[in-house]
Amino acid sequence: MKRFLRSVFNRVNIRPIISEHVNSFYDNNILVNEHRKVIPFTDIVLFLGIPGLFSGILIGIFNISFDKDIINILITSLSIFIGLLLSLLVLLFDLGRKENEQLHALPSDPVAHIDKAKKKVALIREVFSQVIFSVVLSAGAILSTMSTQVIKFDSDIVLPESKIIDGITFAYFYASHFLSIFLICEFIITLLMILKRFKILFDLEFPSSTER
Template sequence: MSSKVNIKGILKAHISTLYDAKSAKVDDDEKKLDPWDVFWFFIFPGVVVTFLFLFIDLKHDKIINAISISLSIFVGLLLNLLVLISAQLKKETRESLKQKNPSITDKDLELQLKKNYLIKELYSNISYSIIIAVLSLVVVFIGYILSEIYIPGISIKASLIPNFLVYYLYLNLLLTLFMILKRTYLILESEFK
């Protein structure tokens, strides 16, 4: 795959944000994945969507239509947010912050480092969300094509698998948006203190 469209780095950066923030330090490069975060962001959506498909008769066409409209809006909004966040990104180290402001206290220094790290993580989460939203729209399109194809001998609609994927990706996206909202709140809250 061309390096221009390779998204592995974005996916790795997003997954690396799923760590236990209480036990990790800002300078720690080897943060451990939090099993609960992995559960909530990757396993829980699969369980919920499986339950929906097995026990609830959904009107997929209307739901998929609403999801695709909201995903289109999310992509535009997230791209704008990504531009705003990129303006806030600063590659500052402990030493560069002390050099800029020699009278900075250790507490303020730690707060600034945490804020900068949180902005970097937020950038990764927003980038991941854009990928998920675009991928979901592609799956919606594939599902639409499959729903128009009749396959003899198959009693289920061929679009059920894409529909399952769209619901899963959409729930994953919603959970990630809550994480983005919380991180944005924490960054802005630190500005008001």
């Protein structure tokens, strides 16, 4: 049964996307010198701790909930970002292909140029994986925000009075809102990281006069 389900969902398996994104966080010095994959603690705090804490505060303390207007704004904004990110993937793919061709076309003599080209190719690959992951985050955030409307405390649907049903309703309400805010925060942080990587690419391509 497990093998059958794996074959069914093989076409939409996003595990390689997540794995490639996580690989970009490994400390390169430790990976090269000690051959160990270690994610810096600061990255764990930034990408997991801060979004989790922020989401918990908004949900647990301020009781933030989404209404239809907020849902429409979030879905529209995230959909626009998905379109822009997909267009960016095409540009990155073309840029990476050209840099890879230049890398193989370069003679072995100018070491500095080869090192620069290798660094650009590696950076483009990382940015490409992060942009793909951002698209997945956007889609996940859209689904999670839509799921917040399935069960609401002020819903017109009357459920049977039961402590179990009340507990499930309470847990689902807060879990869906927590996940939505967490994914949106994660998307924003990842987007900022992508922008920083683009700045690094820009500096590699057009170094300032003081670096020349």
